Amino acid sequence: MIARLLLILSLLLPTAAFAVQPDEMLQDPALEARAREISKGLRCLVCRNESIDDSNADLARDLRIEVRTQITEGKSNDEVVNFLVDKYGEYVLLKPRDTGSNRVLYLAGPGMLIVGLLAAFFYLRRRSHAPAPLEAGLNSDEAERLDKIMKG
Template structure:
């Protein structure tokens, strides 16, 4: 039993995903408030190489360059929105992990709502059609006579 518990602990440690932040110590800003802003913005930006990671988590060279660019813009006094606008102007909307709501992305944001409404409407139509149909088979003459006899009592 003791050996089994040790083995389970070792397996748990080996298979536990470790958070590997890619921010190097030389990239970190000295002001903790500015660094917190930079980390928040980096978490919102997609690595163009990895595509399903933020630049905060990616080890790619392009992600490092984007992290440095974010920190440089923050040090220059840009607001968070100005930093994001600058990076989007250079790399396009795809660089944002959470796309903005605008006329180009209306379908992207509206599709889940439309799909839920269409599914609900389909279920409603299906349930109404099914409710009007009788279930089972018709009674035979003997069964109907027996039912009538029971109902008279």
């Protein structure tokens, strides 16, 4: 009975928990912790919004191995991340850097909202202060002509 319960519980666990394979792990716990920290900030290029630490894709495995290789070569966390960004672009980062063109993208949405609100404000303000249109009636000649047309 307990064996069945354990089997059911093991099947219910998310498969992402087993993404990092034992043969990928480094022997030194401190280096492995660094690798895990870096991996959690890197996007799986196959799974999109999943970190390479959580993904079972082959490319994610290759990236995890690359991270560990870079760490064992003595590179810092920033050097490892920069190496992967140089190779795959900023898309590999789960949280893109807040610099350069990314800053423009971050500010474009709120900026467009402010511009739209200002345009609506000035439009409504100008419209409320505009003079009312004159209701011009028909002069006597036009009224006579209209009567003739209507009577046929």
